Amino acid sequence: xxxxxxxxxxxxxxxxxxxxxxxxxxxxxxxxxxxxxxxxxxxxxxxxxxxxxxxxxxxxxxxxxxxxxxxxxxxxxxxxxxxxxxxxxxxxxxxxxxxxxxxxxxxxxxxxxxxxxxxxxxxxxxxxxxxxxxxxxxxxxxxxxxxxxxxxxxxxxxxxxxxxxxxxxxxxxxxxxxxxxxxxxxxxxxxxxxxxxxxxxxxxxxxxxxxxxxxxxxxxxxxxxxxxxxxxxxxxxxxxxxxxxxxxxxxxxxxxxxxxxxxxxxxxxxxxxxxxxxxxxxxxxxxxxxxxxxxxxxxxxxxxxxxxxxxxxxxxxxxxxxxxxxxxxxxxxxxxxxxxxxxxxxxxxxxxxxxxxxxxxxxxxxxxxxxxxxxxxxxxxxxxxxxxxxxxxxxxxxxxxxxxxxxxxxxxxxxxxxxxxxxxxxxxxxxxxxxxxxxxxxxxxxxxxxxxxxxxxxxxxxxxxxxxxxxxxxxxxxxxxxxxxxxxxxxxxxxxxxxxxxxxxx
Amino acid sequence: xxxxxxxxxxxxxxxxxxxxxxxxxxxxxxxxxxxxxxxxxxxxxxxxxxxxxxxxxxxxxxxxxxxxxxxxxxxxx
Numbered sequence: 001x002x003x004x005x006x007x008x009x010x011x012x013x014x015x016x017x018x019x020x021x022x023x024x025x026x027x028x029x030x031x032x033x034x035x036x037x038x039x040x041x042x043x044x045x046x047x048x049x050x051x052x053x054x055x056x057x058x059x060x061x062x063x064x065x066x067x068x069x070x071x072x073x074x075x076x077x078x079x080x081x082x083x084x085x086x087x088x089x090x091x092x093x094x095x096x097x098x099x100x101x102x103x104x105x106x107x108x109x110x111x112x113x114x115x116x117x118x119x120x121x122x123x124x125x126x127x128x129x130x131x132x133x134x135x136x137x138x139x140x141x142x143x144x145x146x147x148x149x150x151x152x153x154x155x156x157x158x159x160x161x162x163x164x165x166x167x168x169x170x171x172x173x174x175x176x177x178x179x180x181x182x183x184x185x186x187x188x189x190x191x192x193x194x195x196x197x198x199x200x201x202x203x204x205x206x207x208x209x210x211x212x213x214x215x216x217x218x219x220x221x222x223x224x225x226x227x228x229x230x231x232x233x234x235x236x237x238x239x240x241x242x243x244x245x246x247x248x249x250x251x252x253x254x255x256x257x258x259x260x261x262x263x264x265x266x267x268x269x270x271x272x273x274x275x276x277x278x279x280x281x282x283x284x285x286x287x288x289x290x291x292x293x294x295x296x297x298x299x300x301x302x303x304x305x306x307x308x309x310x311x312x313x314x315x316x317x318x319x320x321x322x323x324x325x326x327x328x329x330x331x332x333x334x335x336x337x338x339x340x341x342x343x344x345x346x347x348x349x350x351x352x353x354x355x356x357x358x359x360x361x362x363x364x365x366x367x368x369x370x371x372x373x374x375x376x377x378x379x380x381x382x383x384x385x386x387x388x389x390x391x392x393x394x395x396x397x398x399x400x401x402x403x404x405x406x407x408x409x410x411x412x413x414x415x416x417x418x419x420x421x422x423x424x425x426x427x428x429x430x431x432x433x434x435x436x437x438x439x440x441x442x443x444x445x446x447x448x449x450x451x452x453x454x455x456x457x458x459x460x461x462x463x464x465x466x467x468x469x470x471x472x473x474x475x476x477x478x479x480x481x482x483x484x485x486x487x488x489x490x491x492x493x494x495x496x497x498x499x500x501x502x503x504x505x506x
Numbered sequence: 507x508x509x510x511x512x513x514x515x516x517x518x519x520x521x522x523x524x525x526x527x528x529x530x531x532x533x534x535x536x537x538x539x540x541x542x543x544x545x546x547x548x549x550x551x552x553x554x555x556x557x558x559x560x561x562x563x564x565x566x567x568x569x570x571x572x573x574x575x576x577x578x579x580x581x582x583x
Contacts, residue, residue, distance in 0.1 A: 076528075076546040082553055083525045089560045090518070093567055213541045220536070220543065227543035228536050229528035236529055263575055267568035274557040286546075489571060 003158050009323035013194075013330065014171060017187050021179035024186035038180040038367050039109050039346045045185055045259040047268040051276060053185040053339075054256050054269065056192030058088070058247060059281045060139070060336035064195060064329050065146050067282070069306035071289025075226025078289075080236050082282040084244025089273035091248045096257040097266050098416045098485055103258035105484060110343075111254040111412070112351040118415040118477050119423040122355060127430055129351030131407050132251040136340045137381070138401035139250075143333035143340075144168045144385045146307070150329040153311040154322045165385040168333065173378040176338050176345075177371050181259065184338045191331030196280060198328030202310060203284045209317070210291035223293045238450040242402035246452075249412050250405045252343035288313075337381075345373035400441075403452030407434050410463040414473070419482055425467030433459025514562045521552040521559070 036042060045053065070078045099114070108114045111132065116125035148164025175187060211218040220227045247253055260266045289309065292298045298313050305312065310329065314322035349369040410429050414421030437455025440446060447454060472478075528534040528545035539547035 076543060076549075079546055079549045080525065083522070083549065083556070086553060086556045086560065087522075090563065093563055097568075097571075216541060216543055216546070217538065220538075224536060227546075229531070229534045229545040231529055231531060233526065233529040236526075262572075263568065264572045267564055267572055270560060270568065271564050274553075274560050278553060278557070488574075489567070 003155050005320055006155055006323035006326065009327055010330070013327040017175065017190065017334070020186050020190045021175055021183035024179060024183045036107075036109065036363070037182070039342065039370065040255060040259045041180075041182040041185055043104060043259055044261045045182075045256075045265070046261050047265045047272075049185050049189055050256065050260055050265055051269045051272050052189035052192040053335075054253070055273075055276045055281065056188040056195070056332070056335035057252060057256065057339045058277070058336075059192075059195070060143050060146075060332050063281055063285060064199070064310055064332045065150060065307045066142070067285040068289040068292070068309040071286050072292050072301070072306045072309060073303060074230065075223070075290060076228070076286075077230045077232070077236070079286060080240055080244075082278050082286065084240050085277035085282045086274045087244060088247060088277050089270045091245075092257075092266055092270040092273065095248050095412075095416055096260075097263055097489075099254055099257040100260050100263065100266055101484065101488055102415070102481060106480075108258065109255070110347055110350045111249075111251050111408070112347065114415060115411055115426075118481055119411070119426060119473055120477060121423045121427065124411065124423060124427050124430075125351055126355055127427065128408060128411060129347045129355075131404060131430060131434060133344050133347050135250060135401050135405035135408070136252065136344050137384075138404075140337045140340045140344070140377075140381055141384050143337040144172075144381055147330050147333035148385065149308055150311045150326050153305075153308040154315055154326045156315070162386055165382060168330070168337075169378050169382040169385070172334055172337050172341060173374060175334070176341050176374050181255075181342060184342055185259070187338065188335040191335040195328040195331045195335075196276075198310075198325055198331075199280065199284045202313070202325070203287050205317070206288045206291045206297065206313070210294050210297050215287065215291050215294075218294050219290050222295065226290060226293060234448075234450065234453070238403075238452050241456060242406055242452040246402045246406040246409070249408045250402070251347055252339045255343050255346070256339070341374055341377060342370070344377055345370040348373045348377075400451075403437065403450075403455065404434070406452055406456045407437065407459055409456065410459055415481055416485075419478060420467055420472070421463060422467045422470045422472055424470035425463040425465075428466055429459045429461075429463030432462045508566075510562075511566055514559055514566060518556065518559050521555040524552040525549050 067078070067081060070081075099111075102108065102114055106114075106117060108117070110129070112125040112128040115128045116122060144165055145161075147168050148161045151159045151164040151167075152161045176184060179187070207215060216227060248257075257266070260269075292301055292306075292309050292313070298309055299316055301309065301312060310325050311322060314325045346366075349366050353369055354366075407430050410418075410421060410433075411426035414426055433455045436458035437451045440449065440451040440454045444451075449457065525548070528548060533548045534545045537544050542550065
């Protein structure tokens, strides 16, 4: 009976998702090119949709599953999560608005296009695209495997892990192929609201059964070591840099900035981000994860099963509501993986096939290639999800992808802020930094640094040294980017349009 | 950079550093401040300050850009 209820609720959830995607598809923009509409929602995404879509994309299964497990295992040490999610708001000003401006001005669809244009370097475009795709694969993988684990846990094995992986892969692929970016953004919004509701509901429930305002005191009686910070700043720095700082540079988040309708939309998203990202999505898992150590809250919970706290909580206390929790987890997973899948496919279509093609293919051809790549990538994720790699702890697997994404930071900073970074520095920095990261992953005892920190340090060092001795970017590139930012973001009273006119006259 | 901007960035930097203190065993005692253990209370307090700073950043940086954007679109219309 319980399983039938679960299946019914999940079917209703997936049906609702299809309906929302259908509506968004019908009301989509028609002004831009076919590829621009399919991949960036016609650059017309407003504040609410952008906020919900960015939030739902960033917060994935590792929020609803992995973050709770991390709080359960590490206690208040993991509260750094609530800090870096506030910095996501600050990153919108520091990086997002510049990415949006350059994207709008010069018509970029992928991050690699912008990097190529700034450095006048096709090889850099290729490397950025390859690193970007490989960075997204582990993050996409944990969405599918995390949701499959939750389904298996809630149905007590009636829906096995492998079946969950197949259902998730097929459904995500269908939504992305059918509805494109706008459908993805709207389904993100719906799912963001749903899993926020699940989080808030779960928090209120846990708060009521775990001692209310005495929750942390109750937890300290059972596991006092979780209520003090365990130290290990290097590990926190690793998470801070990879999952926290590295988030804005990942291709799918970069493309969210491109999709914004205006600077005003981005500004308002910045204002709402601390509340949505930190005070809700990062703080609530802290309450639930630490409450889970109190006897009776999640009976039978162990470290090994701590990545499925939420399904176990509801499976024990209110089995009939458990399906809603799994729907929330599926929402979190689908809303993340659909954007990443679309983004990865656009990187392959524009930056890999496009580069080998000799010139950028037509918008229609790009759309067709993107759809084919979505199917191929989904098949790869399906195979990986069924292997033992896919069943690792969620946060460490996610950190691997985010860590690789960090390799994109120095070259991106050149186009956004640091004028001194040269093409040679950016290219060799990324290549050698990525090799160093892989080496540290394979041989962790080489130096006492994590792969993400070590790789970024090597990348930064090589970039800095080579940039000091190699030719600068052209004056034209410098003016097209840093000149544009200077004019647009200066606080002078004269308008941007007036400045443009003066510049043209000069 | 104006004084207001410098002050805001300095406050952000200090609040960020405060959140790292418990990692170095500073403000990391097994005592409670209200309902929260000390290291968590410190982090949450810094988060309140950081949230306020986001609003100040919006006012200092985004508002002029948005005003200019609106003026431009009014000029075009």
